[in-house]
Amino acid sequence: MKKTILAFSLLILALLLLFQFSKYSIVTGNAEIEIIFAVIxxxxxxxxxVIHKKSLTQKHMGQGDIDNDKIKALDISDREYEVLQLIHEGLSNKEIGEKLFLSESTIKTHVSSLLVKLNxxxxxxxxxxxxxxxII
Amino acid sequence: MKKTILAFSLLILALLLLFQFSKYSIVTGNAEIEIIFAVIxxxxxxxxxVIHKKSLTQKHMGQGDIDNDKIKALDISDREYEVLQLIHEGLSNKEIGEKLFLSESTIKTHVSSLLVKLNxxxxxxxxxxxxxxxII
DNA sequence: TTTGCTATCATACTAAAGTACCAAAGCTTT
DNA sequence: AAAGCTTTGGTACTTTAGTATGATAGCAAA
Incomplete structure (x- = not known):
């Protein structure tokens, strides 16, 4: 975010300089008016x-990003959420257990409570x- | 697509008129140069x-749209694709069968061949x- | 018409998934 | 320390999911 502010500050500065240069050029007759128009x-x-690109990137983040408040509202714990993500990736309970170094039993427990919490x-x-x- | 071409044609025309108007204003001294800069x-x-917005909208469509050629390339039949969509909606084989007026057996057959085709x-x-x- | 393909369904089986209940370790909070 | 919480794990069970195989009907191309 700090980088964004810095970048826009520099951009505005550059634009002001461009304006001033344009005016100076016209006064001194060193440049064709069409070229200045084109540059501007x-x-x-x-x-x-670029600005729309940035705004849309943020919007896209907002759409695709996870709603952490919703996760808390649904009372889903960290472990349960990890399991949910791996379910989403298409893994079996056994595979999830191996990935998280837990027994299949534990995964089943987590999955069951996930199903209840997600209805x-x-x-x-x-x-x-x-x-x-x-939330995914 | 035709609408897009028409819109851009009109836009370019408007810009040319703006340029001409700007030049004329300067020659006749009817407008301040800063105002013309600002308008441009x-x-x-x-x-x-707007252009970036349009390009990104099209990109978004491309991402979310289904690739029918891919479906054919994977040799997935119409029925199988219907089943795939209902699996995606989270239905059980039994529920899919009831929705499509087929037996659970048939659904299992379709699911099995889907799994093979999708690896x-x-x-x-x-x-x-x-x-x-x-494809979904 | 014969061949080939798809869709349908069944049986029988194995493998996952999911439920219910219990129990213990670890950790905060009171 | 005791209460309350999550995480972990087990046993026993029921329910889905998935595989293998075979069989029938329909439909289209050779």
């Missing part, structure tokens, strides 16, 4: 392009609900 | 903003693979 047009075109009957349904709630 | 800057800022071991993995291949 190109610069602001790029600025507009799902199956792990596939849990994936769907989790996605609709933006 | 604003217009091109908006143009850059998946489980239905949850099939969902993941299908999504990564943009």
């Amino acid at each position: 047009a190109i610069v602001f075109f790029v600025v507009g392009y 799902a009957k199956r792990r596939t349904q849990a994936i769907q609900i989790a996605k609709s709630q933006h | 800057a604003i217009v091109f800022f908006v143009v850059g903003y 998946a071991k489980r239905r949850t993995q099939a969902i993941q693979i299908a999504k990564s291949q943009h």
Whole structure:
């Protein structure tokens, strides 16, 4: 965020300099007016392009990102959430256990409580609900 | 797509008129040079903003759309694809059967061949693979 | 018509998934 | 220290999921 502020400060500074240079050039007759127009047009075109890109990146983050508040609201613990992510990746309980160095029993316990908390009957349904709630 | 071409044609025309108007204003001394700069800057800022917005919208469509060619390439039949979609929605084989008016046996057959064609071991993995291949 | 393909369904089986209940270790908070 | 919490793990059980195999019906191309 600090980088963004710095970058925009520098950008505004550069634009002011461009303006001043343009005026000076016209007064001294060192540049064609069309060229100055073109430079300004190109610069602001790029600025507009980049700004929308940035805003949309943030928006995209907001859409695709996980809703941590929702996870807490659903009372899902850290471990349970880890298991949920691995379910989402298509792993079996056994594979999840191996990945987290836990027994299959423990995974089953976590999965069962996940299903209750997500109000799902199956792990596939849990994936769907989790996605609709933006917690995955 | 035709609308896009038309819109951009009109936009370019407007910009040319703006340029001509600017030059004329300077010659006749009817406008301040700063105002013309500002107008050009604003217009091109908006143009850059809108163009990026459009490009990203199209990109987003491309990501979310299904790749029908891929489905054919994987040799997935219509029925199998229907089953795949319902698996994705989190339904059990029995529920899928009831929804499609088929026996659970038939669904199992379809699911099995889907798993082979998608090179998946489980239905949850099939969902993941299908999504990564943009067929869901 | 014969061949080949798909869709359908069944049986029988194995393998996961999920439930219920219990229990102990570890950790905070009171 | 005792109470309360999560995490972990086990046993025993039921329910889904998935595999293997075979069989029938329909439909389209050779």
